[in-house]
Amino acid sequence: MGRRVTLAEVAARAGVSPITVSRALRRPDTVQPETRARIDAAVAALGYVPDPAARALATGRSDVIGVLIPSATNAVFTDVLSGLYEGIAESRFDVQYGITRYDPATEENLLGVFLRQRPAGLIVAGIDQTPAARRLLDRAACPVVQIMETGPDPVDMMVGFSHHDAAAEATRHLIARGYRRPGFLGARMDPRTRRRFAGFRAVAEAAGLYDPDRSETTETPSSVGRGGELLRALLARHPDTDAVFCNNDDLAMGALFEAMRLGIAVPGRLGICGFNDLEMMRAAEPPLTSVRTNRFEMGALAAKMIRARLEGRDPGPALVDLGAQVQARASTAGPAAGD
Amino acid sequence: MGRRVTLAEVAARAGVSPITVSRALRRPDTVQPETRARIDAAVAALGYVPDPAARALATGRSDVIGVLIPSATNAVFTDVLSGLYEGIAESRFDVQYGITRYDPATEENLLGVFLRQRPAGLIVAGIDQTPAARRLLDRAACPVVQIMETGPDPVDMMVGFSHHDAAAEATRHLIARGYRRPGFLGARMDPRTRRRFAGFRAVAEAAGLYDPDRSETTETPSSVGRGGELLRALLARHPDTDAVFCNNDDLAMGALFEAMRLGIAVPGRLGICGFNDLEMMRAAEPPLTSVRTNRFEMGALAAKMIRARLEGRDPGPALVDLGAQVQARASTAGPAAGD
DNA sequence: TTGTATGCGTTATCAG
DNA sequence: CTGATAACGCATACAA
Numbered sequence: 138m139g140r141r142v143t144l145a146e147v148a149a150r151a152g153v154s155p156i157t158v159s160r161a162l163r164r165p166d167t168v169q170p171e172t173r174a175r176i177d178a179a180v181a182a183l184g185y186v187p188d189p190a191a192r193a194l195a196t197g198r199s200d201v202i203g204v205l206i207p208s209a210t211n212a213v214f215t216d217v218l219s220g221l222y223e224g225i226a227e228s229r230f231d232v233q234y235g236i237t238r239y240d241p242a243t244e245e246n247l248l249g250v251f252l253r254q255r256p257a258g259l260i261v262a263g264i265d266q267t268p269a270a271r272r273l274l275d276r277a278a279c280p281v282v283q284i285m286e287t288g289p290d291p292v293d294m295m296v297g298f299s300h301h302d303a304a305a306e307a308t309r310h311l312i313a314r315g316y317r318r319p320g321f322l323g324a325r326m327d328p329r330t331r332r333r334f335a336g337f338r339a340v341a342e343a344a345g346l347y348d349p350d351r352s353e354t355t356e357t358p359s360s361v362g363r364g365g366e367l368l369r370a371l372l373a374r375h376p377d378t379d380a381v382f383c384n385n386d387d388l389a390m391g392a393l394f395e396a397m398r399l400g401i402a403v404p405g406r407l408g409i410c411g412f413n414d415l416e417m418m419r420a421a422e423p424p425l426t427s428v429r430t431n432r433f434e435m436g437a438l439a440a441k442m443i444r445a446r447l448e449g450r451d452p453g454p455a456l457v458d459l460g461a462q463v464q465a466r467a468s469t470a471g472p473a474a475g476d
Numbered sequence: 477m478g479r480r481v482t483l484a485e486v487a488a489r490a491g492v493s494p495i496t497v498s499r500a501l502r503r504p505d506t507v508q509p510e511t512r513a514r515i516d517a518a519v520a521a522l523g524y525v526p527d528p529a530a531r532a533l534a535t536g537r538s539d540v541i542g543v544l545i546p547s548a549t550n551a552v553f554t555d556v557l558s559g560l561y562e563g564i565a566e567s568r569f570d571v572q573y574g575i576t577r578y579d580p581a582t583e584e585n586l587l588g589v590f591l592r593q594r595p596a597g598l599i600v601a602g603i604d605q606t607p608a609a610r611r612l613l614d615r616a617a618c619p620v621v622q623i624m625e626t627g628p629d630p631v632d633m634m635v636g637f638s639h640h641d642a643a644a645e646a647t648r649h650l651i652a653r654g655y656r657r658p659g660f661l662g663a664r665m666d667p668r669t670r671r672r673f674a675g676f677r678a679v680a681e682a683a684g685l686y687d688p689d690r691s692e693t694t695e696t697p698s699s700v701g702r703g704g705e706l707l708r709a710l711l712a713r714h715p716d717t718d719a720v721f722c723n724n725d726d727l728a729m730g731a732l733f734e735a736m737r738l739g740i741a742v743p744g745r746l747g748i749c750g751f752n753d754l755e756m757m758r759a760a761e762p763p764l765t766s767v768r769t770n771r772f773e774m775g776a777l778a779a780k781m782i783r784a785r786l787e788g789r790d791p792g793p794a795l796v797d798l799g800a801q802v803q804a805r806a807s808t809a810g811p812a813a814g815d
Numbered sequence: 816t817t818g819t820a821t822g823c824g825t826t827a828t829c830a831g
Numbered sequence: 832c833t834g835a836t837a838a839c840g841c842a843t844a845c846a847a
Contacts, residue, residue: 141824143823143824143825144824144825144826145824155824155825155826156825156826156827159825159826160826163826187824187825188823188824188825190823190824190825191823191824191825191826192824192825192826193825194823194824194825194826195824195825195826195827196825196826196827
C-alpha cells in the first residue's frame, strides 16, 4: 500500500493550497485552467485518491446509497441489484446493502445504521415499513425510493407495480384459457404475497370460480421442493383442481415437476402459472407461463431517480408504475378438450 | 433525523469526558462498572450511534470487510454472501460488495476502491487475480481470504475446494454408473470452469473415454435455456453421447428439459450431472445429480477467519479445503439395460 | 481508572 | 480565483 497520499501532498507538489486542490477536483470550472493543469499533473503523478471517510466527516454526508432488501439469495432481488448497479455506473455513488430477512424489526435497525452514515439516498423494498421505520424515512435528509411495489402515500419516490393487479391479470389469463377450478399456491406469506393472493381471489370470485379451500399456503420460505409439496397437498384435497397460480416461479417449477411425478398432464389436466418470469420459465418443458416484473428496470430507475435529485436534475414523476405482463406459454394453453 | 448525537453529548449527560465514553463503548472492561452504567444509560437515552466516518478517519481503518465477487445474480455467490452475513452477525463489522463481472480489470479497480477505505478485511473470489491485483493484495494491510477455490500460493488465507477434483469425482461417478460416452457442457468459460473441464477430461482420458469433440461450450453466460441449446448442439454432432457433465446446475436443468423435448430418456439414454447442487436439483423429475459445494460454509468460515485475526484469536489453518461431494440422484442412475 | 492535548484528511466559511 | 482558519466526530498518546 505504501503511504497514503493526501491532499496536502498534492497541493505542495502543485504549489497551491490544499483547498484549491479540493476545488479543482470537485468543481474544475472554479479554478484557472493553468492551475488546474498543474494540479491534475500532481494528482496523476502521486496517484492521489480522496479519502471517503474524511470527506464524509467534513461534509456530513456520504456517497453511499443504502439499499434495504428482504433477501440476498432470492433471484428477484438480485435482478433489482443488477439494475441498481447499472443505474449508478460511472457515478461517484456507492451502494451498500442491508438484508432485512423479511423482518420489520431488522429493517428498522438497519435503517438506523444507514441513516447514521448520512446516506446520499435510500432505497427500500416494499411499502410495509413499521410505523417507526416510516417515521425515520419521512425524516430522512436524503432522497428515498420505495421499490418493488406501488401503493398510496409514498415516503418520497416510488417505482414498482401493483402485485394485486399483476396477480389479477394472471388469474384472468387462466380463466380466459378455459380453466374453471383454479387454485393458489403460496409460501412465505409476506405482505406482497398476500396482495397477490388478494388479486387472485378478487378475479376468481368475480368469475364465480373462487373456492376458499382451493389454496395451499405455508409460512416457510419458498423453494422448488416446496412447490411440489404444496401441489401434492392441494390435489390431495381437491383432485379436480385444473390450474394453479403460484406465488412465484420456484413454486411453479416445483409444481411442474410434481405434476410429472403424479402423471398429471400440463397444461391439459393442470395449468400452471408462476410469478416473476425468471429465465428458467421459458426454458422449461413445457415452457411455463409467468408474470414478467421488470426487476432490472426497477433497480436502474430507482438509482437514476436518486442521482437526478442529487445532481439537481429532474427526476421525473415521483411515482412510477412499471406494470407487469403475463407471459403466456404452453403451461397454460388450456384444459384438454373433453376434460 | 433530528440532530445527530455525538460522543460529547453522551459524555455531558453521563458527567464524564468524551474519551471515557469512547472507551466504555469499545473496551467496557477498562472503565469502572459504575461509570459504565451511567454511560450506558446516557447512550440509550440519547440513542447514540458512533459515526463510522469519524471513527475511520481517527483510526485510519474501517470496520468494512470488502468482498469481491464476479456476479450478484448467480445463486452460487448469493449463497456465499448468506454465509458471510452469518459469519459477521453480532460483530461490529460490515460487508461491502464489489461486482467484478468476471472482468479482471474491474476487479483490479474495485480492489483499489476498497483498499483506500482501509478495509478491516478483504474477501476475493478465486485465485485468478491479475499480477497487479495480486500485488495489491499482497501488500494489503488487512487479512485477505480467497474463497471458492483452493490452490497453491495463497495471498493470505484461503477457503474453498478444488474445482478440478470435484469435477473429476463427478466424472468418475458417471463412469461408475456405466456411462461410456460422456460429454461436457460449459458456458462462460472462466478459469474455474476450465479447471472443472480439466478434471472431467483427466478422468475421462484415464478411462479411455475421452473424446475431444464431445464437448460443447460457449463464452456467453450460463442459463437454463443455454443448457438446452448446448445439449441439442452436442447431440446433433454426437447422438450417441450417453451422459453429460454440466458446468453448472442451470445448464443441467436446461439439458433435462431439452432431453424431454427430444424424447430422450433420462437417465436411461442420457445421464445428466450438474454442478453446485442448488435446491432445485433434488426437486426435479427425475432428481438431478449434482456436486455439492458448501457455499454457505465458505462464506461463513471466511468471515470468521477474518474476525478471528482481527480480534486476536486463532484463525485456525490458513488454507481450508471444504471439499465437494457428489450427490448421486436418479438422473445418473445408469444407462438402460440393452442400451 | 480517567482526562488533556492533538491529529486523522477533507471541506465550509470568509478574506484577500 | 485563491488562501487561511476552523470544524467534522472520534481515538491515540500521554499525563494525572
